[in-house]
Amino acid sequence: MSSVFYRSSLPYPVAVRAEGPYLWDSSGKRYLDGASGALVANIGQGRAEVAEAMAQAARTLAFVHGSQFSSPALENYSARLMKFLDFPGYRFWAVSGGSEATESAIKLARQYHAERGEAQRYRIITRRPSYHGASLGALAASGMGARRALYTPLMNEDAWPKLDRPDPHRDGAQDAEALRTLIASLGPETVAAFMAEPVVGASDAALAPASGYYERVAEICCESGVLFIADEVMSGMGRCGTPLALRQWSGVTPDIAVLGKGLAAGYAPLAGIAASDEVYRTVMDGSGAFRHGFTYAGHPVSVAAGAAVLEVLEGEHLVERSRELGARLLEGLRDLKTRHPQMLEVRGRGLMLGVVLGDPETGESYAAPGLAARIGKAAFQHGLIVYPGSGAADGVCGDHLLLGPALSLTEGQAGELLEKLDAALKVGE
Numbered sequence: 001m002s003s004v005f006y007r008s009s010l011p012y013p014v015a016v017r018a019e020g021p022y023l024w025d026s027s028g029k030r031y032l033d034g035a036s037g038a039l040v041a042n043i044g045q046g047r048a049e050v051a052e053a054m055a056q057a058a059r060t061l062a063f064v065h066g067s068q069f070s071s072p073a074l075e076n077y078s079a080r081l082m083k084f085l086d087f088p089g090y091r092f093w094a095v096s097g098g099s100e101a102t103e104s105a106i107k108l109a110r111q112y113h114a115e116r117g118e119a120q121r122y123r124i125i126t127r128r129p130s131y132h133g134a135s136l137g138a139l140a141a142s143g144m145g146a147r148r149a150l151y152t153p154l155m156n157e158d159a160w161p162k163l164d165r166p167d168p169h170r171d172g173a174q175d176a177e178a179l180r181t182l183i184a185s186l187g188p189e190t191v192a193a194f195m196a197e198p199v200v201g202a203s204d205a206a207l208a209p210a211s212g213y214y215e216r217v218a219e220i221c222c223e224s225g226v227l228f229i230a231d232e233v234m235s236g237m238g239r240c241g242t243p244l245a246l247r248q249w250s251g252v253t254p255d256i257a258v259l260g261k262g263l264a265a266g267y268a269p270l271a272g273i274a275a276s277d278e279v280y281r282t283v284m285d286g287s288g289a290f291r292h293g294f295t296y297a298g299h300p301v302s303v304a305a306g307a308a309v310l311e312v313l314e315g316e317h318l319v320e321r322s323r324e325l326g327a328r329l330l331e332g333l334r335d336l337k338t339r340h341p342q343m344l345e346v347r348g349r350g351l352m353l354g355v356v357l358g359d360p361e362t363g364e365s366y367a368a369p370g371l372a373a374r375i376g377k378a379a380f381q382h383g384l385i386v387y388p389g390s391g392a393a394d395g396v397c398g399d400h401l402l403l404g405p406a407l408s409l410t411e412g413q414a415g416e417l418l419e420k421l422d423a424a425l426k427v428g429e
């Protein structure tokens with residue numbers, strides 16, 4: 001009997017090896033990872049230079065506690081990352097996972113206002129649907145009914161107001177006006193931050209608002225004294241074809257960006273937040289310390305992995321590749337859509353792509369969820385990993401598939417992905 005506490009009672013194959021976008025299980029079966037795990041393994045697996053950098057870091061300085069030391073690995077990586085993301089003057093706070101990073105952003109926003117003498121600002125507005133993490137603060141911030149339902153008695157809903165999802169077919173600036181209305185109804189003096197995924201991930205497969213949306217969001221936040229937090233855990237680090245997805249909206253810059261997943265691309269647990277100089281200074285010139293911390297924050301081996309991954313991303317021009325190959329894969333998905341009528345919509349930016357599933361007769365999602373999970377299972381049997389989801393329509397219904405292969409994917413592998421997906425989609429017909 002296994003001693004592993006599995007995520008579910010499903011029998012799990014045991015993965016034993018990975019290279020590029022492929023994984024092999026203990027029976028020798030090969031899988032093309034069309035989702036990079038959960039849009040994590042952005043440069044593909046098996047890169048010796050990343051493993052080497054991590055080993056070197058572990059030999060040199062395996063651990064320091066963030067309350068006692070900084071480290072050359074953390075100093076160098078933070079500077080390089082802020083440059084890559086075009087964040088002049090921003091500061092990087094490194095943690096181990098996206099949920100920790102979301103918690104950090106929420107707590108920093110709250111402390112920022114308190115330091116400025118506006119401690120009555122506590123509300124964090126987010127959107128529905130959205131996903132910001134599994135820890136209780138991040139989950140309360142998430143607009144994802146199924147993942148949060150069990151825990152709502154532990155949440156003070158008053159602190160977590162939700163804005164309706166943007167409609168990509170409407171005028172973006174007009175659509176964003178709903179945020180102004182919501183802030184006004186809550187009282188701007190009570191709102192600390194608005195947080196959104198620039199391109200939505202797990203909860204609404206690669207939904208991207210129309211142009212003008214984030215430009216107006218940034219204006220509204222600024223006018224109301226509300227911090228704008230961009231959760232780029234999934235969409236950032238080149239996944240959407242630019243270092244930060246948000247910049248595709250006329251170069252909009254957030255007060256705080258939340259990062260994770262692609263940072264160390266699965267080689268090590270690494271996430272973090274980038275905070276503007278104004279936010280950082282307000283805290284440091286105020287009480288002098290961010291009242292928050294995690295034991296493994298800024299781990300030297302994780303940041304060394306992050307630096308080596310960044311080297312690959314830049315050296316092999318993978319951000320541009322994501323943009324170009326993403327456009328071709330989207331074309332391929334459009335072609336599949338002509339043959340699979342339950343594909344209601346295909347969309348995305350770079351190599352973050354989504355397929356909205358539903359009833360071709362009505363053009364609406366099915367009354368019961370399950371189609372995405374069935375297609376995901378069929379794909380797995382065909383040796384393709386995709387990221388199925390549901391709940392985009394009303395928290396329960398609204399099935400979709402998210403695709404996010406390694407940014408280093410080749411044309412041939414993209415063709416293989418489409419072929420396998422084509423076969424898997426037949427289960428819904």
Ligand SMILES: Cc1ncc(COP(=O)(O)O)c(C=O)c1O
Nearest residue numbers: 097098099131132133201233234
């Ligand atoms: C946008 C977004 N934010 C936060 C998280 C949480 O990250 P983690 O699972 O690393 O805690 C996720 C994870 O899927 C995510 O997609």
